[in-house]
Amino acid sequence: MQFGLNETQQILQTNARKFFATECPMSEVRRIAETETAHDATLWNKFAEQGYTSAFFPEEYGGLGLGLVEMALLMEEMGRALVPGPFLSTLIAGVFIEAAGSAEQKERFLRPICDGRATAAHALLEPNPARDIHSVKMRGGDTISGTKIFVAGAAAADFLVVVAADGAYAVHAGEGVAIQPMPSLDVTRKYYAVTFENAIAERLPNSGNMQRAVDIATLAVAAETVGGMQRVLDLAVEYAKTRKQFGNPIGKYQAVQHMCADSYLETESARSAAYYAGWALQENTPEAALAVSIAKMYSSDAARNVGNRGIQIHGGMGFTWENDVHLYYRRFKANETAFGDATFHRERIASLIIDGVAPALMRAASPLLATQG
Amino acid sequence: MDLKLTADERAFRDELHVWLSANVPKDWAERKYDPLEKRFDYLKAWQRKLYESGWAGIGWPKAYGGRAASTILQVIFWEEMAKAGAPPFANVLGLGLIGPTIIAFGSDDQKQRYLRKILSAEEIWCQGFSEPEAGSDLAALRSEARLDGDHWIVNGHKVWTSYGWAADWCELVVRTDPAAPKHKGLTVLLVDMKSPGVDVRPLKQITGETEFSELFFRDVRVPVANTVGTVNDGWNVAIGTLMHERGTFGAGLQVMYRQNIERLIALARSTERNGKPASEDPIVRQKLAQAYAEVEIMRLNQMRAFSKINQTGVPGPEGSIQKIFWSELNQRMQQLAQELLGPYGQLEGPDGYAVDHGIWSYGYLRARGNTIEAGTSEIQRNIIGHFVLGLPRSY
Ligand SMILES: Cc1cc2nc3c(=O)[nH]c(=O)nc-3n(C[C@H](O)[C@H](O)[C@H](O)COP(=O)(O)OP(=O)(O)OC[C@H]3O[C@@H](n4cnc5c(N)ncnc54)[C@H](O)[C@@H]3O)c2cc1C
Numbered sequence A: 001m002q003f004g005l006n007e008t009q010q011i012l013q014t015n016a017r018k019f020f021a022t023e024c025p026m027s028e029v030r031r032i033a034e035t036e037t038a039h040d041a042t043l044w045n046k047f048a049e050q051g052y053t054s055a056f057f058p059e060e061y062g063g064l065g066l067g068l069v070e071m072a073l074l075m076e077e078m079g080r081a082l083v084p085g086p087f088l089s090t091l092i093a094g095v096f097i098e099a100a101g102s103a104e105q106k107e108r109f110l111r112p113i114c115d116g117r118a119t120a121a122h123a124l125l126e127p128n129p130a131r132d133i134h135s136v137k138m139r140g141g142d143t144i145s146g147t148k149i150f151v152a153g154a155a156a157a158d159f160l161v162v163v164a165a166d167g168a169y170a171v172h173a174g175e176g177v178a179i180q181p182m183p184s185l186d187v188t189r190k191y192y193a194v195t196f197e198n199a200i201a202e203r204l205p206n207s208g209n210m211q212r213a214v215d216i217a218t219l220a221v222a223a224e225t226v227g228g229m230q231r232v233l234d235l236a237v238e239y240a241k242t243r244k245q246f247g248n249p250i251g252k253y254q255a256v257q258h259m260c261a262d263s264y265l266e267t268e269s270a271r272s273a274a275y276y277a278g279w280a281l282q283e284n285t286p287e288a289a290l291a292v293s294i295a296k297m298y299s300s301d302a303a304r305n306v307g308n309r310g311i312q313i314h315g316g317m318g319f320t321w322e323n324d325v326h327l328y329y330r331r332f333k334a335n336e337t338a339f340g341d342a343t344f345h346r347e348r349i350a351s352l353i354i355d356g357v358a359p360a361l362m363r364a365a366s367p368l369l370a371t372q373g
Numbered sequence B: 001m002d003l004k005l006t007a008d009e010r011a012f013r014d015e016l017h018v019w020l021s022a023n024v025p026k027d028w029a030e031r032k033y034d035p036l037e038k039r040f041d042y043l044k045a046w047q048r049k050l051y052e053s054g055w056a057g058i059g060w061p062k063a064y065g066g067r068a069a070s071t072i073l074q075v076i077f078w079e080e081m082a083k084a085g086a087p088p089f090a091n092v093l094g095l096g097l098i099g100p101t102i103i104a105f106g107s108d109d110q111k112q113r114y115l116r117k118i119l120s121a122e123e124i125w126c127q128g129f130s131e132p133e134a135g136s137d138l139a140a141l142r143s144e145a146r147l148d149g150d151h152w153i154v155n156g157h158k159v160w161t162s163y164g165w166a167a168d169w170c171e172l173v174v175r176t177d178p179a180a181p182k183h184k185g186l187t188v189l190l191v192d193m194k195s196p197g198v199d200v201r202p203l204k205q206i207t208g209e210t211e212f213s214e215l216f217f218r219d220v221r222v223p224v225a226n227t228v229g230t231v232n233d234g235w236n237v238a239i240g241t242l243m244h245e246r247g248t249f250g251a252g253l254q255v256m257y258r259q260n261i262e263r264l265i266a267l268a269r270s271t272e273r274n275g276k277p278a279s280e281d282p283i284v285r286q287k288l289a290q291a292y293a294e295v296e297i298m299r300l301n302q303m304r305a306f307s308k309i310n311q312t313g314v315p316g317p318e319g320s321i322q323k324i325f326w327s328e329l330n331q332r333m334q335q336l337a338q339e340l341l342g343p344y345g346q347l348e349g350p351d352g353y354a355v356d357h358g359i360w361s362y363g364y365l366r367a368r369g370n371t372i373e374a375g376t377s378e379i380q381r382n383i384i385g386h387f388v389l390g391l392p393r394s395y
Helices: A007-023 A026-033 A041-050 A068-081 A087-100 A103-115 A207-242 A254-282 A288-313 A325-337 A342-355 A367-372 B007-023 B036-052 B071-083 B092-105 B108-119 B234-247 B249-270 B282-312 B319-346 B356-370 B377-388
Strands: A120-123 A143-152 A159-164 A167-172 A177-182 A191-200 A202-204 B125-128 B144-148 B151-162 B169-175 B186-192 B198-203 B212-223
Touching: A007 A041, A007 A068, A026 A325, A068 A087, A068 A207, A068 A254, A087 A103, A087 A120, A087 A143, A087 A159, A087 A167, A087 A202, A087 A207, A120 A143, A143 A159, A143 A177, A167 A191, A167 A207, A207 A254, A207 A288, A207 A325, A254 A288, A254 B282, A254 B319, A254 B377, A288 A325, A288 A342, A288 B282, A342 B249, A342 B282, B007 B071, B071 B249, B071 B282, B092 B108, B092 B125, B092 B169, B092 B186, B092 B234, B125 B151, B125 B212, B144 B169, B151 B169, B151 B186, B169 B234, B186 B212, B186 B234, B249 B282, B249 B319, B282 B319, B319 B356, B319 B377
Parallel strands: A120 A159, B125 B169
Antiparallel strands: A143 A191, A159 A167, A167 A202, A177 A191, B144 B151, B151 B212, B169 B186, B198 B212
């Protein structure tokens, strides 16, 4: 048994950290965030060259076939760099296609993602009072109609994977698909409301596999959050070492120092949980779903704490637009609520440990998935 | 990263499992409520049995009765012990702290003389660090030793000494150079508690038990051969002990915590809230799930840390997060038990209406000690701030 990273994993981590530091520094993040879609084609091409767009997909469709611990590591580095744009949404859409699509669909949808030619989005939530994953009510056929909200990266997407109550569908951006911005906190990853009106839809036949795909997506969000937490911790510690008040670096004062220590504890803990969830999902262990919910639950709450402390430690500087911490803080809020917040996942954990049943994330939302899943 | 057990690790686990199934005493479930001293004799006998079968100090070198097992095997060991509901070791501090210190800093003669008797529980050890004026600021301690030929003459006063009442030996930190800066004039001695001039007084704690003691030393003669490491380098020896205390000591705890949570889930099923089982109450469910998740994260943090220790060989200052985690989590868990049990949570003793022999009222109080013993939570946060994150020392 060995919880440390192996050599390949360490190389992936080091290379990614270096790559994002040079290719996507905060000045770039800010520049790209101010563009309309926060999608930068030049940067995207570099992702493809690095193999990031293909890393986690099967080799038969042009992917590199890396595992989910590796995915957690790359997402962590992306989170640390606050990489803007549709990488996460494309990754998740690809994961959905891989899980539910036919071989022929994978050839058509996955290969362009791997090659770096296509970006994609996943569409889940609907505007109704459920406000969470239970809100999925849309149904599809040869065409699909209805509105999906909180669709990250939709304006840049070549196609969308629509999760409906009767299964998942692939829909090309174009006729019958209207995209409206949903201005929200995370300026680096933009949300859209997407209205489908008799849009041509392709059913993904193996929608029963969606549960695992949703767990993978949830892990990706949690892992990305860990990277952001690390960066906010680093920024806070750095500031605590350099900012002087009353003749001392503020980090000398325990009120500040202990905030840093708590952020360290929570960041390390969130990391342990995310790596473990990656491993458990990769190995398909019986506790994989539980591990994912624990990772997402913990990172959702902990990132908010780390962000709160990060701003507090920076004082007035922390409240300025110019300081980077708020950009992470915004991302944390988006990630906290994506794929179930802490309360949602605690209830899922409770079902697993108290009732001994696996309430599939999708199950409550979708009778069809329930019978297949 | 690969969390599957290797063939060797599986073989080890299976062998231990078989042994425990045959040997864990059946009456422990009852005997664990015996008064402290009676229970202690029982635990000594149990440890002797573990030792004779080669299950004590498995991480120690083979030459001293151990198995030179990796940290990973040690983790497996604690997990299996807890899963089997095995009684704990009697010589907790000897095994967890003092033995490893002697292995790291002791002379060959000391290793030959002491280690096996720690494993067999023939000699029980205590840790004489804290003093009335020197708790967190350990280096401010005043107990002193003067050289007199081939003996140290020890005078001083130690307090909150766990197992002081049961101990045959004490790892004692004393000042040997009063002129040197406070960290530079300390020395660690191994002191026979039966020496003339050692006075052990019981010290009652908030639980009503006397788990710890007060120690008085008056002109106690300690052979110079009982010095651990070099004279006046006692700070480094003591810090080595404390790293073990903070980093690896909690290994068996996560399984115990898991069992606590499982018990709380069972209690939630048999407790009513608003006419329904509390296990169906959304707030109780949220809290149980949170506690369960935290226990799991404590396990994962430990596994990650142990894997690192396995590679580097020694626990480092990051161990402070384990200490903070297990101590503060136990307090949260005990509070959750109290919320679940309502007024019943305060009942003591084996009889009447008390739940689970009163372990929850005891646990509620005992958990307060967790964030004080082995270095307070504030001190652990100072350690993380300064030694891990590189912030300036606050004092
Ligand atoms: C159950 C139990 C078992 C114990 N067993 C042993 C044992 O076997 N052997 C042994 O030697 N000792 C033992 N101790 C003693 C323990 O190590 C000390 O109590 C502990 O180190 C704190 O020291 P103190 O009690 O003097 O408190 P103090 O150091 O006086 O601390 C009082 C308060 O001030 C805070 N504080 C102190 N200094 C700082 C600082 N620099 N920054 C921020 N806050 C600070 C502390 O965190 C605490 O909240 C035990 C204690 C308990 C509760």
